[in-house]
Amino acid sequence: MDPLVTALEPAPRADEVPGAFPSPFDAVGPHALARRAAESLKATLREGVIAPGLDSDVLQGPDGGKMFGVLVVRRPNGTFGVLRAFSAMLAGRWDVPGFVPPVFDREARARVEPVADATVKALLARAEAWSASEELRRLREDDDARQAREAAEREAMRLRHEARRRQRHERRAAILAMQRRTETERAQAPHALNQEPTAHALTETERAQAPHALNQEEPTAHALTEAERAQALHALDQESRGDKAEKRRWDAAQEEARRQLAPARAKAERRVRALDRLRRIVSRGFMKQFHDTYAITNARGETRPLRSLYGGAEPPSGAGDCAGAKLLAHAFAHGLQPVALAEFWWGTPPASGGRIQGAFYPACRDKCGPLLPFMLEGLEVSAPRVFVPPPAPTPELSIVFEDAWLVVIDKPCGLLSVPGRDASLLDSVLTRLRSRYPHATGPLLAHRLDLDTSGLLVAALDSRTHASLQRQFLHRDVAKRYVALIDGPVQGDSGTITLPLRVDLDDRPRQIVDPVHGKPAVTDWEVLRREAGHTRVAFHPRTGRTHQLRVHAAHPQGLGAPIVGDPLYGHAGLRLHLHAETLSFMHPATGQRVSFTRAAPF
Template sequence: MFHKENGCFHAIESYFSEALPKQFTFPFYYTPHSLCIAAADEVKAYLNFQTDFEHNFGLDDSKKGSKIGKMFGVMIVKTTEGQLGFITAFSGKLAESNHIEGFVPPVYDTLHKDGFYKKNETHVNSLTAEIESLEQNLELEKAQLDLEKTKLETTQKLEDFKKRAKAEKQLRKQRRVEAEGKLSDLEKKVFFENLKQESIQNNIDLKYLKLSIEADVIKAEEHLAELIQPIENLKLERKTLSASLQKQIHEQYKFLNAKGETKDLITIFDATDLGKAPVAAGECAAPKLFQYAYEHYLKPIAMAEFYWGISPTAEVRKHGQFYPSCRSRCEPILGHMMQGLDVEPNPIESAGKFDGELEIIYEDDFLLVLNKPHEFLSVPGKTIKDSVLTRMQAYLPNATGPLLLHRLDMSTSGLLLVAKNERTHKKLQKQFINRTVKKRYVAVLDGTLETTKGTINLPLRVDLNNRPRQLVCYEHGKKATTTYEIVEVTDNKTRIHFYPISGRTHQLRVHAAYYKGLNRPIVGDDLYGTVSNRLHLHAETLSFEHPVKREWVSFSCEAPF
C-alpha cells in the first residue's frame, strides 16, 4: 500500500500472487505488468484523495492556477532481504517542489536553497529584471519612434524632391522646344546652357539631399544603438552565465547503472547525435526511479509510467493511461542506467518481419495494387531492410522509376499503389498532388462518438523530443485534414471510415486520439492509445484514373478485423 510513513519504499502485500517477470521492462515499448498496474492504481488512489500538496492537474474546475498534467512512474523492486515493493516518481516538479513525501527524490535537486543553481538563478533573474526595465524605458521607446519618424520623413523628402525635379525637367524640355522658333542661334546657345546648368544644379541638390537624409538617419540610429547596447551587454552576460550554469547542472546529474558505474549527462549525450543534453534531461520519472533503486540496493523488477491530468495542448496524452518513456531525453540515459540488468528485447527491432508473399490485388503492364500486411514497412528503415519497396524491386527487376506512389505506416495494413515505369509514376503522382486519388480507411476506435460524420483540421509536426510521435502545432505544423463517417457502434467500440484529404505522418492516428479531434484512439495504437493485437487501421479502398487506359478504376480490400 502507498504508506508515506514507510518513506519511498512501499511494500507489496503478501496476497499478491502474480509471477514476477523474467526480464525487466523494455521502457520504450511495453505492456504493463499486473504488479505495475496494481502499484499505479495505489498511486492514482492517493492522487485522487491526497491533501498533502496543492497542484492543479486540471481535473477539478474549482482549483485555481495553471492546469498542468504530469507523468508518474512506478517501479517494482525487491530488497536485499527479498521483500517485494514499489517506488514511485513524478516527472519534473510537482506543486513547485522536487520533494513530495512518498515519492523518490530527484537525481539532482536544482531547487535546493543553498545549491549553486538557486544562487546563480537569483543573479540570472536580476539580469532579466534589469533587461526588462531597460526595454521598458520611455527614452528607448521614444528613440525607436524617432528613428521610424526620421526614416518616414526622409523618404517623403526624397519623393517630394524627385517629383519636383521631374516636373522641372519636363518644364525645361518644353522651354527648349519653345525657344527653338523664337531665339537666335546665339540666344539659344546661352539659353540652353542655362537650362543645362539648372539640370546640373538639380542633380547636385539631390546628392546633398541624400547626404543630409543619410546623416539624419545615422544620427537617429546611433542614438537608438546607445540605448540598446547596455541591453545587449546584459543579454550576453545572461546567456554566458546560463550556459555556464547549464554545464554545471549537467555535471551534477550523475546516473548509476546496475554495474555500479556512474556517468553524468554531458558524457551520456556526447555519444549521441544530439551532442548535448536537451532541456530537462534527467528530470523524468524513469531516471529518478532507477537512481533511487541503485542507491538503496533495490533490485528493479518491472516498471510502468502513466499520465495524470488534463491533456496537454500539443501531445496526445490521456488521463490515467500508461505510456512509454520519452526517447530524446530518456533513451540515452536509460541506455546507460539499464546496463547490467536483464532487459526484455526491444520489440521494435524484431518488428517488420513478414515471411509470407505479398498479396497482389491487381496487376497489368503499367501498375499493380497490393495489400500491405500490418507491422511491415513500406520502405526500408534504419535497421530493417525488408519492406514493400525491396520486395517490389525484387519482383519487378526491369521496372524503372521510384515504384511506390505513397506509403502506409508500418502498423497500418491495406492498399498500396505501385508504378512499373517512370512515365506511369509521374502521371499517377500528378493525381496524388492534385488530390484526385480517393482513399478510404476503416478503423475501430476505442469508445463511442456522438457525431455521425464530420471534418477534422489539426496541423501536425514531428515531436522532436519523441520521434516518431507527432504533435498538433498551429505555429509550425503542416495542414492536415480528415473527413470521417461512423459505420457502426458495438461493445463500446466505433467502426469508422476515414477519408484523408492530406497525407501527413500518423494523421489518422492523431486526429482520432487528440482531445480536439475525436478524442478516441484507434484500437491497438501503441503510440497514442493502448497496445492490442494490432493497430485497427486499414487502407480499404483506392480509386484513381488509370494513367494509360484513361478510365476510372477502384480497388478494395476488406479489413482483417
C-alpha cells in the same frame, strides 16, 4: 524499512518475476509486474488525490500533465515492494509525500539555487520591463502607424497610376488608329480626289478640341497633322514621366520617415533581444552549476558526475530529473534491488502532443539515453525489445485492380509496405509484388501505408507509370479517404486540422507537433457515426506526413482523442483502426479518372 516502499499486493509468484531487469527503453511496453504496479498508482490518480493536500487536478490545468514512474523492487528480506516517482517538479515541489526525492545534492543545490533564481529573475524582470516600457510602446506604435500609412498610400498611388496608365493606353491607341485610318484614306485618295473635294484642314477650334475628342468612344472625324500627332504622343509620355517622378518623390519621403522611426525602433528591439540573450547565457552558466550537484551511482556502487555521462556535451535541461533516474537512484541508495520499471503519462497532453493520459512510454533517449545505461551497470538487463511483425496475415495479396501499367492492392493491417532493414522484416507488399510480377520493370509503390494501417495502395509496373503517379501525389491530384474509429467523443461534425509535424528526435518514429520546425500537415475530417464511447470519422488528408492522421486525431488541438488501437499515440489494442478506404487518380496510360473503394474491416 524504507517508508517510501509500498507493498506489492498480491505478492508475485516466482514465474511472474523477470529473470533480468527489463530494459527501460523497451518499445513494446513495460513488464507485466511493473504494469500491475502502475495500474495501482493510476487508480489513486483517478480518485483525484496525489498526496495529502495535493489533488490530481493540478495535472489537468494549462501547465499540463506529468510523467509518472513505478519501480518494482526486492527488499533485502526477499519481499517485493513498489517505489513511485514523478518527473522533475510537481506543482512547484520537488518533494511530495509518497514519492521518491530528487537525485541532486540538496546542500550543494541550496548554495546555487537562490543566487541563480534571483539573478535570472532580475534579468527576466529587466527584459519584461523594457518590453513593456512606454518608450518602446510609443516607438512600436509610431512605426506601426507609419507602416500602415505607407502601405495605404502606396496602394492608393498604385491604383491611381494604374488608372492613368489605362487612360493613356486608350488615348495612344486612338491616336494610332486615327493615323492608320488617315493613311488608308490617303491610299484610296487618287480616285476620290477626282470626285470629291479634299477634306478641309483643322481650324484652330477643332485643334483645341482634338485631345478631348480622343477620349470619346467615337474617334474625331478630323485627322491630326503629323506635328499634332507627335505633340499628343509627347504629352502622354510626359504624363507617364510625371507618374514616375511622383513615385520617386514619394519613395524618398517614405525613406526619410523610415530613417526617423525605424532605426530607433530597431535599436530598442535589439535591446530586448540582448537582454533575453544575456538571460539565456546566464541561465546556461547556472545550469552547469546545477548539473554539478548530481552525483550518479550505478548498481555496482560506482559514482560519476552527471556531466561526465554525456560525452563532453552539456546534459539537456532536466537530465537526472526523469522518474526512472529518480527511482533507480533511490533504490541503490537504500539497498533495494530493481526488478521492473514502468513510466506513464497522466494529465493534459503537452503542447507538442505525443502523450495520452494513462499510456506507457519508454525512457526518453535525449535525457536518459546516456544516463540509465550507466545506472544499470551491475544489473543483468534484458535487451530492449523491438517490434517484429506477426506472421503474414494473408498468403496472397488482395488485388483490387490490375492492368498492364499498374496494380491496386488492399493491404492488410500488419503487413509492411516495403521491406525493413532487419532480416525479419523482409515480407512486405513490395516483396510480394516483385514475386508476382518477376518480369515487370517495376513494380514500384507510388506511396506507402504504415504497418498498422490497412487499405488501398497503388503500385506501378513500369517507371513511366510510376513517375506519373508520383507527380499526381506530389501535386495533390490524388484523392484519398481514410476511415478511423476514434477512442472517445469528437466535438463538432467536421473541420480541418492544420498542425505541422516533425519526428521526435528523442523517440523515433514518433511524430510531434512543432509550429516552428514542423512541416505543414493538413487534414479535413467529418464524423460518420457516433457509437458507444467511440466516433467513426472520415479523414481526407491534403498532405502525406508520417503518422499525420494518428497525430491529428490524438492531439488536443486536433480531434482530442487517439485512434482505437494506436500503440504510439493512444492505447495499444488488437489492431489500429485506420483504413485507407478510397483512392482516386488519373490513369497514366488512359488519361481517365479511376476510383477504387474497399470498406474498412472494422
